[in-house]
Amino acid sequence: MAKNLVIVESPAKAKTIEKILGNDFEVKSCFGHIRDLEKDDMGIDINNNFKPKYAVPEDKEKIVKELKKLAKDTDEVWLATDEDREGEAISWHLCEVLGLDPQTTKRIVFHEITKPAIERAVQQPRLLDMNLVNAQQARRILDRIVGFELSPVLWRKMSMRNSLSAGRVQSVAVRLIVEREREINTFNSVSSFKVEAFFTAKDSQGKTLSFKADGPSRFKTAEDAEKFLQQCIGATYTVKDIQVKPAKKSPAAPFTTSTLQQEASRKLGYSVSKTMLLAQKLYESGKITYMRTDSVNLSDTALTDIKQAIEKSYGQRYHQHRKFKNKNESAQEAHEAIRPTYMDNATIDDSDTRRLYELIWKRTIASQMADAELEKTIAKIDISTNHEELTASGEVLKFDGFLKIYMEGRDDEDADEEDQEGVLPPLAVKQVVDLKEMKATERFTRPAPRYTEASLVKKLEELGIGRPSTYAPTITTIQKRSYVEKRDKEGIKREFRIMTLKADKITKTADTENTGAEKAKLFPTDLGMIVTDFLNQYFDSVMDYGFTAKIEEEFDEIANGKKVWNKMLNEFYEPFHQDVANTLEKAERVKGERLLGEDPETGKPVVARMGRYGPMIQIGKAEDEEKPRFAKLKATQSIETISMADAMELFRLPRNLGMFEGQEVTVNIGRFGPYAQHDKKFYSLKKEMDPYTVELEEIGPLIVEKRTAKDERTIKVFEKEKIQILKGPYGPYIKQGLKNYKIPKERIDHAADITVEEAKAIIEDVKANPPKKKAPPRKKKTE
């Protein structure tokens, strides 16, 4: 038994540190938090100064038991959880649960897992900082109160019966997406005309080179643009002025969780959770440092390592020592930036994680490389027939620096050609240049783009909402709750006008472009909009984008000992709880109704609204003698934007397509999407089949295809007993009625030989010993 027990949060970290500390130390991981608030009664005694009631969750019992035993058998316990609010609280919980004295137990911290850092830490132990612990408790309790008081309000006041939820982080994340959508819906696109002139000029060897110059400004109307082109007829163009300026570009800081998610999304097309999954793999195999961090800091050993790698591969000139500062004040900097553990490995063997690893390697290397040096040239060109002038600009890369290996991606995918500056031929003042043609092209203003998962994370981080460990789960939650969905949107064709001046003649043409196309963007659902509106109306302070930043300041004051944690909580709780009570009492049940018009046939009102099972259109009222008619909205339609015409179109379902093999074929949209019905059987329509336009000829093959697929999956059928032996993705299994039964391992290879008696026996056996569920039902109140 080792003399010393060191407890850290992550097992991968424990392994590394154990190697560094040697035989006298046993290093164990507690896997994050080991206690949490009980779920009953919120786990808070509100009337007793918000006294928290903590419990060890079931899945942590095992590790707690093990740590208890180790702590008892060791001379000294060292708490080495992360140096932030949460880490401090984890150490305190460990004291409480392991029976350690918080007044004397050694607390150590380090920001990097390097030998000098850890040895230094061990020489300078401190004690628990109870102010920091109390700041964490306040954070935890406030989040529990917000979540567990707001969610039930939604259950009572919304007309849908999903398991709705609200919280300090998720509700604001949804709000961002809802507001962006409305900005887009109400956006009025304005067009203007952009003038570009294409010239040729001869260089010193007499070789002809072409270049482009931009017009004076955008013209608001076609008439103005045309007028300008007319004024240019017969003109000569003379270079009036040339300015040459040096410029430079600097590399981006090394990765944090948020910037890694953004770059992996932009450059590799990964979802936020995919990035985190791969990063976790890299971390566990020792390839990279910890992946949940908000720090851009690099350890001294890493800096040396990086410097050597740059100098070896690219030479001294390419290295530049840089120290990046976190721009986000709420950063808690318990870890380093995300970087490779060994810079020697520019790539790795594992094909799954290689692309992400290379991205991290390049970003890390580039962050310590020299600036790129550019030379920007701006030439003004005089037009002899009017007072306007044209501007040609060019850019020459003088020294590539960090651009040799890495350039940060951008979110504004359509920051088009305009920034792409080419190379200008050598020009001289007073030189006359030849116009080949001048074009005035119509361009349209665009609304802000919808959020991607990663750009939402970026926004949340800017607002100080959420933490590196929660960005990915938050994005998952708001999609799971159906407040938001990730999908593509097809663009629409738009015509734009072009006027061309060539050989002193103006011609007018038109062209089309695709606009508004989106890929893997976040769209709010009707539910998301209705819930957001409701929360905004009754709980504006929690929904405020500055709410988290404001309470974070108070948590900081608690951490600094300037504020008492339960007093802070009380100041928040009193008005908040009053709002909850008022809302429960006064707020109407929300349906999200929108009147679209009158049914031309019956004159009854046509309303778009939220039903128990989702958004729908209703013709007529419930109290009418004749029952109202209902139709479900399509996935891409929304209560807020659907037109009367589109709404009426929905009532064309179900459609009867005619007869197939002597039976009727109908199509409709059901709980699981569009389907065809034939001979009492259901067939899901293929993605490209639209139930409103699909024809009988397309359904026949669908039916046949499904039949053969089923035949192929079937190994054996016992008709009378309704037992089937089927082939599934995990091998053969038995099915009776709607229930599936696992075939015992020893029989699996001979599944085809199973007799009806054996099958029955297996079913009975499984029924008698039901397989363990992964999450056993939680225990009821114990009191």
Place this chain on the structure above:
DNA sequence: CAGTGAGCGAGCTTCCGCTTGACTT
């Protein structure tokens, strides 16, 4: 698997932030 849409009201749901495995009928 492929319905429904009103109201009553069993019994259920829910938060954020630390951490990894479990694991298919």
